[in-house]
Amino acid sequence: MSFAPGATFEQLALPLLPSLYSHAFWLSRNHAEAEDLVQETISKALRAFDSFQAGTNFKAWIFRILRNTFLTSRTGIAASRTVFLEDHPDLLDSTDTNPTPEDHLIRLDNQAAVNEALDQLQPPLREVLLLCDVEDLKYKDIALVLDVPIGTVMSRISRARRTLHQLLQTQLGDPL
Amino acid sequence: MTQTTQATGHPAPEQLNAFIDGELSSNEAHEVQQHLTDCHPCALRVLSATQLKAATARASQRFAAPPEALARLTAQLRPQEPKKTARIYTFRPFAWAALAASLVVAISLLGWRQVHQTNALSAELLDQHLATLSSGAAPEVLSTDRHTVKPWFQGKLPFSFNLPDVYPADTTLKGGNLTYLNGQPAALLLFTIHKHEVSVFLTPRAGSPTITTLPGIRSGFAIDHATTQDLRIIAVSDVNPADLDRLVSALVQAQ
Numbered sequence: 001m002s003f004a005p006g007a008t009f010e011q012l013a014l015p016l017l018p019s020l021y022s023h024a025f026w027l028s029r030n031h032a033e034a035e036d037l038v039q040e041t042i043s044k045a046l047r048a049f050d051s052f053q054a055g056t057n058f059k060a061w062i063f064r065i066l067r068n069t070f071l072t073s074r075t076g077i078a079a080s081r082t083v084f085l086e087d088h089p090d091l092l093d094s095t096d097t098n099p100t101p102e103d104h105l106i107r108l109d110n111q112a113a114v115n116e117a118l119d120q121l122q123p124p125l126r127e128v129l130l131l132c133d134v135e136d137l138k139y140k141d142i143a144l145v146l147d148v149p150i151g152t153v154m155s156r157i158s159r160a161r162r163t164l165h166q167l168l169q170t171q172l173g174d175p176l
Numbered sequence: 177m178t179q180t181t182q183a184t185g186h187p188a189p190e191q192l193n194a195f196i197d198g199e200l201s202s203n204e205a206h207e208v209q210q211h212l213t214d215c216h217p218c219a220l221r222v223l224s225a226t227q228l229k230a231a232t233a234r235a236s237q238r239f240a241a242p243p244e245a246l247a248r249l250t251a252q253l254r255p256q257e258p259k260k261t262a263r264i265y266t267f268r269p270f271a272w273a274a275l276a277a278s279l280v281v282a283i284s285l286l287g288w289r290q291v292h293q294t295n296a297l298s299a300e301l302l303d304q305h306l307a308t309l310s311s312g313a314a315p316e317v318l319s320t321d322r323h324t325v326k327p328w329f330q331g332k333l334p335f336s337f338n339l340p341d342v343y344p345a346d347t348t349l350k351g352g353n354l355t356y357l358n359g360q361p362a363a364l365l366l367f368t369i370h371k372h373e374v375s376v377f378l379t380p381r382a383g384s385p386t387i388t389t390l391p392g393i394r395s396g397f398a399i400d401h402a403t404t405q406d407l408r409i410i411a412v413s414d415v416n417p418a419d420l421d422r423l424v425s426a427l428v429q430a431q
Contacts, residue, residue, distance in 0.1 A: 010253050017249050021241035035245045042252055071356050080356045114231040115238065132197060133232040139199050147334045147361070154190045161193060161225055164232070 009049045012058045013042060019059075019135055020066055026130055027070045027123075037073065041066040060141035063131070067145055079123060117167040125160035132157055186218055187211060196225050297357075298394050304355060305375040305397065305412040308366065315351030315366050325352045329363050335380040337363065337407055340430040344422040346370050357410075367423060372415035374423065381408045392417065400424045404431040 020041060024034035045052075045062050052061055070076040118126060131142045139157075143150045187195070187208055194200050195208045212219045241249075308315075317328040322339035330336070332354050339349070350366040360379045367374040381403055392399060398417040402409045402424050411424050 013253055014250065017246060017253070018241050021245065021249070022236055022239045025239040025241075026236075031242065031245070034241075035249065038249055039252060042249065068360075077356060080354075111231065111234060114228075115235045118232065118235050129232055130236065133229045134236040139194070139197070152331065154194060157197070158189045158193050161228060162189065164228060165224070168228075 007054075009046055013045065013062065016059060016062060020062065023063065023130060023135065024066060024070065026126065027067070028073070028075050030075070033073070033075060037066060037069055040069050044069065057137075057141045057144070059135070060137060060144045063135070063137070064145045064147070113168060113171050117164050117171060120167055121160060121164060125156060125163060128153060128156040129160045129164070186215065192218065192222055193225065196222060196229060298399055300357065301375075301377065301399060301410060301412050302394055302397055304357075304364070304377075305373075308353070308364070308373070308375055315364075316353045318351040320349050320351075322349065325349060325365070328352060329354070333361050333363055335378075335406065337378050338430040339365075340426045343367075343426055344369075344419070347419075347423055347426075369413065369415045369419045369423060372413055372419075374411055374413035374415060374420065376423070376427065377410045377412075378427075379408045379410075381406055402428050404428055407431060 017038065020038045021034055024037040024041075025031065028034050028037060041062065045065050048065070052058065071080060118129075121129070128142060128146065131137045131145060132139075137145065139150050139153045142153045146153065148156075191200070191204075191208065195205060200208065212222060317325055319325050322341075326337070326339055329352065343349070347367055347369045350368060352366065353364040355362050355364045355377070357377050357379055363378040365376040365378065367376060397412055397414050398420050400411045400417065400420045409424055409427050411420050413420050
């Protein structure tokens with residue numbers, strides 16, 4: 001995403017309000033808190049707008065501010081007490097114990113089941129998936145938002161989709 | 177990025193995911209595509225993961241912003257309508273007085289914020305230090321061995337640090353925890369000096385707030401503070417400040 005060099009803060013931020021709100025809600029799970037988070041994000045971003053480098057991804061930049069704002073909030077601090085362990089690289093392949101090809105297909109017409117599975121996902125895995133699938137951010141921008149190396153983004157996405165898949169399989173029972 | 181699982185000859189899960197997300201170079205994508213035309217299981221994997229991606233995108237719609245909230249946020253973004261120059265001349269004297277008063281308030285608020293930020297940080301440091309003491313829970317990584325403690329943080333923090341070979345007299349490393357300070361991920365190292373508990377917070381210097389003065393003593397606890405080229409090191413303890421300073425210096429030298 002590139003922007004006209006002279007774009008104002010308002011021009012850049014306005015179209016992102018719905019996304020920021022929705023992501024803030026995913027993080028905080030509370031409407032009042034989500035609105036507060038976005039409000040605080042906007043004022044922080046406005047103050048720091050001088051440090052935003054034109055030509056880089058504004059969405060990634062402001063999502064990073066949103067995330068840091070969340071982490072300092074009461075809910076965020078409480079959530080950070082749970083330490084998230086990255087997958088050991090060796091575990092990644094061994095969990096895939098040669099299922100039959102058809103095992104990979106699950107019924108996805110049931111959106112409620114998908115919503116429930118997403119809710120059950122560990123927050124860091126859900127977060128990376130939302131940034132990728134919902135916000136359409138590139139891996140390098142997700143790495144910027146989460147402040148982790150791109151390799152970690154890749155392994156988290158892989159782990160998130162695998163876990164989501166397993167949760168859905170458990171929920172929905174039979175494969176197609 | 178091209179790595180195939182050697183045992184099977186299939187693309188690694190990460191690579192299939194990167195393919196779905198459009199993150200592969202055209203050559204890499206071509207390779208994967210070639211593989212998919214010949215490999216039924218991988219093709220099904222990709223199909224399934226693509227459906228899952230679409231379903232995840234749909235799932236976000238249930239958390240759309242309520243229109244009122246969106247309206248308030250939009251209002252926050254809109255800059256105040258610039259006042260026409262002509263209007264300024266119609267300002268009554270009391271309006272000027274009000275303007276001057278609000279300026280004074282704004283300026284003093286700025287000063288207050290600076291102090292407030294510093295106080296908030298030292299309060300946060302103290303809270304975290306006391307929480308660690310009172311919980312009685314063992315640190316996430318419980319070891320006196322720097323070769324155990326340091327690697328534990330790998331992958332959990334966006335920065336790295338070194339631990340000294342030798343500590344000042346009667347200073348022992350107890351373990352470490354992951355924590356957040358001012359929204360920055362931080363390493364929390366726990367030490368004892370003469371049986372006094374010490375919490376040491378390490379954060380990347382670049383992202384840290386610009387706090388120049390931390391009070392040396394707060395509620396009877398000593399707070400010591402140092403920066404290296406990349407790190408900000410803050411120590412909190414009820415031990416005497418000179419001992420605390422020796423530990424902070426040892427940590428600074430190790431970087």
